[in-house]
Amino acid sequence: MKKRYTIKDIADAAGVSIGTVDRVLHNRGKVSQKALLNVNTALKEFNYKPNPIARTLKNNTVYSIQVFLPDPSKDSFWLPGQQGIKEVIDEYSAFDIEITVHYYDPSEPTSFLDNGFDLLAKHIDAFLFVPLFEKESDLLLDELKKRNILTATFNSFHDGTVDLYVGLNLFMSGRVAAKLLFDALNAPSKIVIVHIDEESENAVHLREKERGFRQFFDEIQGYEVITLTLGVNGFEQKFASFIESNSEVDAIFVCTSKVYRIVKALRGIGKSKVLVGYDLLEENVKALRAGDIKFLIHQSPKLQASLGLKALVDNFLLGKSFSKENLLPIQIINSENVDSYRYSFV
Amino acid sequence: MKKRYTIKDIADAAGVSIGTVDRVLHNRGKVSQKALLNVNTALKEFNYKPNPIARTLKNNTVYSIQVFLPDPSKDSFWLPGQQGIKEVIDEYSAFDIEITVHYYDPSEPTSFLDNGFDLLAKHIDAFLFVPLFEKESDLLLDELKKRNILTATFNSFHDGTVDLYVGLNLFMSGRVAAKLLFDALNAPSKIVIVHIDEESENAVHLREKERGFRQFFDEIQGYEVITLTLGVNGFEQKFASFIESNSEVDAIFVCTSKVYRIVKALRGIGKSKVLVGYDLLEENVKALRAGDIKFLIHQSPKLQASLGLKALVDNFLLGKSFSKENLLPIQIINSENVDSYRYSFV
DNA sequence: TCTCAAAATGTGTACGTTAACATTTTTATT
DNA sequence: AATAAAAATGTTAACGTACACATTTTGAGA
Secondary structure, eight states: OOOOOOHHHHHHHHTSOHHHHHHHHTTOSOOOHHHHHHHHHHHHHHTOOOOHHHHHHHHOOOEEEEEEEEOTTTOGGGHHHHHHHHHHHHHTTTSSEEEEEEEEOTTOHHHHHHHHHHTTSSOOSEEEEOOOSHHHHHHHHHHHHHTTOEEEEESSOOOTTSSEEEEOOHHHHHHHHHHHHHHHOSSOOEEEEEEESOOTTTOHHHHHHHHHHHHHHHTSSSOEEEEEEEOSTTHHHHHHHHHHHTTTEEEEEESSTTHHHHHHHHHHTTOOOEEEEEOOOHHHHHHHHHTSOSEEEEOOHHHHHHHHHHHHHHHHHHOOOOOSEEEOOOEEEOTTTHHHHHTSOO | OOOOOOHHHHHHHHTSOHHHHHHHHTTOSOOOHHHHHHHHHHHHHHTOOOOHHHHHHHHOOOEEEEEEEEOTTTOGGGHHHHHHHHHHHHHTTTSSEEEEEEEEOTTOHHHHHHHHHHTTSSOOSEEEEOOOSHHHHHHHHHHHHHTTOEEEEESSOOOTTSSEEEEOOHHHHHHHHHHHHHHHOSSOOEEEEEEESOOTTTOHHHHHHHHHHHHHHHTSSSOEEEEEEEOSTTHHHHHHHHHHHTTTEEEEEESSTTHHHHHHHHHHTTOOOEEEEEOOOHHHHHHHHHTSOSEEEEOOHHHHHHHHHHHHHHHHHHOOOOOSEEEOOOEEEOTTTHHHHHTSOO
């Protein structure tokens, strides 16, 4: 029940005024050796910590944060992320924080670049975005750094120049997928990694997942892993003919949320394989429940988005610090625990 | 960049003083019909929300929260929970919040009761605890309610009278364990639920897990599930003789963090079974890595504790609301994703 | 119309921090 | 020792809210 020590307490103990204490705290000079010593002693003795609440009130600025996401109407994978952002905005609606959300076309690097730079027109304090495109993100990041804007990313890891990254260790998530398939298969077999309409050259995160997946099987004997890349045109015929001519394939790994398309294609040709993929899209969850997908790996897009945004807000509002990397756990989903994820904030 | 509206803005718009606005906001009466109308109109028009930061500063009280945990030195399962609490205490060390942690013996209901009531001697604002014992928790809860103290629990679900519960849906976690075993077994088989030295009559959470587990297998054909309860005395011999005389048992489910003891016992007699258990104890993780445990279900004790405490703190400090139940996802752990959990805050 | 109490409204201070500004003390120079 | 400049220190107002207290307005009764 005892109050925390305030600047006033320090001033009294050091025999100076609060002005002097404040000058010491912010080392603004104009303090005598003797006063400096006394104040520092008192600060240490009382283990003084400034009251962040009072500080923020005095500060009296409206912080402005821009959020820049792939358009959820173009790829519904981003819906939970959008939802997470919305909830944080709501949670902080009474505070002096101004959060605005903008979208880019996830299939258009130029959309990312053009819209991204447009957002820098007005003054902003922080920028949270998904660096879907490698080169374009670099350009944007350069500009953000130049303007001393706090930068945060999520979902697709970029590099070390960003102030905060929230996301998975994608490489490890590939290994987890591999382990799940390995356990589900009874004997050495042939496994296919299918890429559907992804520009994997520009997508680091896909490469990382594939690398982790392959590493796992490289360490053991008898498993053959091949990669099949299919464009969006004629996807189904090509996939079907591949399966027909590779009947020894037992399992399929899809690095993205598009597993449900494989499910559909397999149904079309009356085949069944052990499937592992990513993300709790409505279609994926249905297939998981139906038993057509063995496991999904959950990337927690909603949590990623909200944690990233919260870290920024709490930093401005309460002076909370955050570590550069917030690596979320790689969550394994089956038909029984999927519900616990859909109704949880995590 | 535009500031939020303040009481002053409302007062100006309504043509009254801030005192009148304040009286309206807290419906403290002494306001004329006309003023009331004008103020309410302005409040609505500006969508006024009081500034929680200013409110807290003005409030100027040190909130006192007591945390009451099973002693981690008696059962290391509680170490992560303790750690989570520590981290939250650290995170809020600069704020006007006083958090104190106390422990009880997880095997002594009287220790829970005696120490628990002792904690109510001084004034407290909130109480966060693990309701390990059903009847004793009821008694404590009654007293807390009587004193109008905010109550929160985690890990073991109690009932609806508590203001906040953070934890798993334990029933569903049993089903998840069942599904994992089901997938790992190739054919119908005999499965044992082993209880090691647990007073399961007094422990709702164990009953719930078992119930979920059994329900899953009740729904399908050919699987036999039996329960084996072993005391701490002569555990190993009894378990060994059970296994010898029940060689058709393929899999074992342990509802607590004590799976590693089954691993040890099995090694002792040179047998191997498909194992699923709970929690990332050091010993369990080792056994998981060695392949002796197939899956673990992670109850996120650290996250549970810190989320519970944070909800209380944020409620006092920032006026944030929380929902009565925060059901965390049921996390499936294998040898590949275990690391991602150990180094993550989740 | 005047008086007085009740009702309504306004004012001032505090919370702890910050920083501009005012005041006092010290030091250097004559 | 006197003076000015420099250095050190103290004072005060502000952030937005909350509430006690002071002041003004209203209306009833004479």
